[in-house]
Amino acid sequence: MPLTFLTADRALDEVDDEVMLPYGDPDRWRRPYRPGPWRVGAAALALLLASYLLLATMIVAFAGAPAGAAACASGAAAVIAAALRLLRTGVWVSPQGLRRVGFWTTTTLRWAEVSAVRTVQQPVNWLGLPRTVQGQALLAVRTAGEPLPVLLTDHSADFLGRTDAFDTAAEAVESWATDHRQ
Numbered sequence: 001m002p003l004t005f006l007t008a009d010r011a012l013d014e015v016d017d018e019v020m021l022p023y024g025d026p027d028r029w030r031r032p033y034r035p036g037p038w039r040v041g042a043a044a045l046a047l048l049l050a051s052y053l054l055l056a057t058m059i060v061a062f063a064g065a066p067a068g069a070a071a072c073a074s075g076a077a078a079v080i081a082a083a084l085r086l087l088r089t090g091v092w093v094s095p096q097g098l099r100r101v102g103f104w105t106t107t108t109l110r111w112a113e114v115s116a117v118r119t120v121q122q123p124v125n126w127l128g129l130p131r132t133v134q135g136q137a138l139l140a141v142r143t144a145g146e147p148l149p150v151l152l153t154d155h156s157a158d159f160l161g162r163t164d165a166f167d168t169a170a171e172a173v174e175s176w177a178t179d180h181r182q
Contacts, residue, residue: 029092029099032176033169036158038127039086046083050076090158091138091151091169093176098140100151107148115143117151117177119170124153127160136163138170140177 053076061069085103092099097110098117117140124135138152152159152169159166 027095029094031090031092032172033090033158033165035087035090036156036160036162036165038160039089039157042157043083043087046079046086050079050083053079091173093173095180097180098151098173098177100140100149102149109140109142109148111177111180113143114140114177114181116141117174119174124150124155126155127157136166136170138173 053072057069057072057076060072089101089103092101095111097108098114099106099108117138119136119138121134122137123132124137125131126133133155136154137150140148140151142148151173152166154160154163154166159169
């Protein structure tokens, strides 16, 4: 019996190099690493809460209280937006520059504005909480000398307990900086 799902990988290996895949767009902003399990788990729990809020919206709407249903629906929309923003946070790179997406703010720098990207040992926040521990941080130094918040840490929601993934992501961001900074 042929197992067709096993041949799908071979079909991808035989794709012509001239074919432009959607993720191969060179001008597109991309995150050079995958979101970590802590970040994905927190977003999944938030979406679970949003599903309960949407169920409550339906129950309240059928009970005949449109104001309560609107409040539950807006709460669910806020939780969904927060979960999506949580998944989007991190460092994004493109040939145009470096983008640090936080939960509340986004900072974008052109590569000409970045003088160096390096990994340093320093106290870092544990899972973004006020508690600090000794760890590694990826820093970007602006040419104007203004401080930029820490890009990545090995104790963040993406890399806690995954030091190899942090090293790979830091090297990827550093290589983007060296390749495009000229």
